[in-house]
Amino acid sequence: MDSVQAAKPLFSIGLDLANSVVSSDILRNSWAAISELQSQIDRNYQSQSTPSSETVKIQEFKHPEYKIIAFVTPPVASSHLQEEGDLVPSSSSEASEFQFLCSEDTPRINKAAIYLFNSLRDKLSPLKDQVATSSKSIPHIITGDRLGGSIASLFTLWLLRALGSATKNRPLCITFGSPLIGDVGFQQAISQRSTWNPCFLHVAHMDDYFPRLFLLSTAERSLYRPFGTFLLCSESGGACFEAPDTIIELLTLMSQERNGGTADSQIFNYKSVIECLERRLICKTHSAFSLPDADSFKAGINAQVTAIGLMQIQNMDNYALWRKIAMAEKDVLEQKNRAFDPAKALNKMKVNLAYFEWYKNTCEDDGRGLGYYDSFKNKMFRRDHTVVKFKTELEMYWKDVVEEAEKRPQSASAPMRIRWLFAGTNYRRMVEPLHIAEYYKFGNRSYISRGRSKHFKLLEQWLEEHQKQPQNSDPNNSKIKKITSNLTEDSCFWAHVEEARITCRLLNSGGSNSAEIKNLVDFEKYVMGLLKSHAVTSDIFLESSSYMQWWREYEDVLSKQLMGTSHNSELIRYMNDGEYHCY
Structure with a gap:
């Protein structure tokens, strides 16, 4: 009984x-x-x-x-x-x-x-x-x-x-x-x-x-x-x-x-x-x-x-x-x-994030040329379905943490204590790419303006506000960068990649729009800026990644559009020279 x-x-x-x-x-x-x-x-x-x-x-x-x-x-x-x-x-x-x-x-x-x-x-x-x-x-x-x-x-x-x-x-x-x-x-x-x-x-x-x-x-x-x-x-x-x-x-x-x-x-x-x-x-x-x-x-x-x-x-x-x-x-x-105490569940959330680390490394090392972003998007293996449980628990936890932080009285520059801001930044950079993968898998567009969760926006906003403070510009900011050095700093990177791919497909299908071409040029500058500051991880260059698929689609755009005869950007030289192999 x-x-x-x-x-x-x-x-x-x-x-x-x-x-x-x-x-x-x-x-x-x-x-x-x-x-x-x-x-x-x-x-x-x-x-x-x-x-x-x-x-x-x-x-x-x-x-x-x-x-x-x-x-x-x-x-x-x-x-x-x-x-x-x-x-x-x-x-x-x-x-x-x-x-x-x-x-x-x-x-x-x-x-x-x-x-x-x-x-x-x-x-x-x-x-x-x-x-x-x-x-x-x-x-x-x-x-x-x-x-x-x-x-x-x-x-x-x-x-x-x-x-x-x-x-x-x-x-x-x-x-x-x-x-x-x-x-x-x-x-x-x-x-x-x-x-x-x-x-x-x-x-x-x-x-x-x-x-x-x-x-x-x-x-x-x-x-x-x-x-x-x-x-x-x-x-x-x-x-x-x-x-x-x-x-x-x-x-x-x-x-x-x-x-x-x-x-x-x-x-x-x-x-x-x-x-x-x-x-x-x-x-x-x-x-x-x-x-x-x-x-x-x-x-x-x-x-x-x-x-x-x-x-x-x-x-x-x-x-x-x-x-x-x-x-x-x-x-x-x-x-x-029943008051929410984030400290009580923090150890469990660390275990969940450790599983993500394992998942990310396993996807990169299995020889299929897919990083964890694209592996999760395709969901071809059991591990891609298992990670959903850890993703859901982390999302629920951090939504509660952010909601509580938003409610509390605080100075505008310190909604979260630094320790929690570090952990939240690590979570956002690790987990948000999987939200983006689910979003674009079903044909959606404009993730940043239409599909992004409020708690991701606030975690990013609070980090930016913290980094603008002169007294915090050196030690704490370097700690955040060190903690998340194995993650792409912009947690919306893959959303930018997906939008660039959609634009390439539109142009390759016969359309020609100066605004769309400008968007691609802006994306080039964005990526090159990340590469120069070492703010993106090497898994984007895996052979079957969405980024490399974009690059091949972009090469077709360059050959078909008028800009193909004259456009020679820094990113194009970087990719054509194969410098990314040493990244």
């Missing part, structure tokens, strides 16, 4: 995560730093409705195991934030420091937060360099409340980009009562980086107006999206949630069911909230909130919703709420579990 492997049970850890955060001292110490800065803000500043670089307090606080950097702004009137509730694209000049977030969807960021961040850049730039250096030896917590929390989030993002992926001590950003600052593109740009999203913890109390500021308008609700982890709390307790849909649902319910005050109301004091959470943690365990349920994941969601006090709301369809929250949180958890 075939055994069916049972699916692994899912568990919701939102309550345990909240308890873990509360049991540490990071919330208490972060709010203490904010409170100290609030007391330093001059009363003259408190009356200003528009914070500026002069009114924002930034200070570092040292603790034995970490450092805290706090951002505090004067109380911000609702009129100011609502006037600046618009979103600006990260590709714009206003948000130039966050253009690295751009991917397929251009993220948009709250205008008030961006303008205030820009006014602080002279202070933040040296601070970023300082933290990037000291983070190698000690962790950092970046914190702030309200609009100060928004600046803390933007500074943390800026810092994460500077630190790079190899940094172990990534900063933790903790905000208190901060409004949402970006749209769905902003949220996705952060969540695409698996090491970035966990760096953000947003604390929001049910009675605090500010976290729900941009959810009160129907128009704005569809624009702003949360990112990171939210610790939602009430007098009943607290729980953590990660799914953006869940967070919006709960923040909206808070707005509808609680009297949260207005944006002009007194600053919400999270000191008492933290103390309440600490007392409840001492007096109760999370089991006090647990409800019996055979489904462990649903039971966890029940406990989380109960912990933040929503079970006590009157006239609410609890089952519908649980179902909506459970589905959203489960989706996020399952996405984490």
Whole structure:
């Protein structure tokens, strides 16, 4: 009997995560730093409705195991934030420091937060360099409340980009009562980086107006999206949630069911909230909130919703709420579990590419005068059919790698780390010729403009952009050339050959077109350029290769067309003199 492997049970850890955060001292110490800065803000500043670089307090606080950097702004009137509730694209000049977030969807960021961040850049730039250096030896917590929390989030993002992926001590950003600052593109740009999203913890109390500021308008609700982890709390307790849909649902319910005050109301004091959470943690365990349920994941969601006090709301369809929250949180958890990790499959892809090396060498050495391009195109032998499996697996893998790289936030010049760019270049130059062979086998034309896969185009584009960078012009470019020295550098070489053959056949059939003759002359120059730079491999000169077939067809064109009496190109001399035998 075939055994069916049972699916692994899912568990919701939102309550345990909240308890873990509360049991540490990071919330208490972060709010203490904010409170100290609030007391330093001059009363003259408190009356200003528009914070500026002069009114924002930034200070570092040292603790034995970490450092805290706090951002505090004067109380911000609702009129100011609502006037600046618009979103600006990260590709714009206003948000130039966050253009690295751009991917397929251009993220948009709250205008008030961006303008205030820009006014602080002279202070933040040296601070970023300082933290990037000291983070190698000690962790950092970046914190702030309200609009100060928004600046803390933007500074943390800026810092994460500077630190790079190899940094172990990534900063933790903790905000208190901060409004949402970006749209769905902003949220996705952060969540695409698996090491970035966990760096953000947003604390929001049910009675605090500010976290729900941009959810009160129907128009704005569809624009702003949360990112990171939210610790939602009430007098009943607290729980953590990660799914953006869940967070919006709960923040909206808070707005509808609680009297949260207005944006002009007194600053919400999270000191008492933290103390309440600490007392409840001492007096109760999370089991006090647990409800019996055979489904462990649903039971966890029940406990989380109960912990933040929503079970006590009157006239609410609890089952519908649980179902909506459970589905959203489960989706996020399952996405984490099945997240594409190219490193896990890289070794297998290396084995597949090694098979291609064997296939290429075998085709060239079997004495039939066919390289691997033409052997695959004709598919006369078993090995030509076997290699299809390896080709398909490599194609699926690299399409996923390129798609993930395209989605991630990045600078325009570095969509891929150099190691992956090397591997992708090797793959493209080895495997794309077989795509070209399949394309032209069935009588198609114009592969480059009509049939070329997007992932091949992007791999080539990223390599070209990398090679244009002055700092990378010597060592890394030479490494790429060395790694792929046994492959033709232009992975579309055979497409150019096929187009040249089609043109020759048209001319040999009696047609005469100056544009077609010009195309052949251009092809000659193209090939000669590759030969001079040693950018093409010797298998193109095998007796039965498509290139040599083109040459023989081209000789017929030269003898039949008017250009045959006068045309004497460098490539013609090269081929007629037999210099290619020594290539």
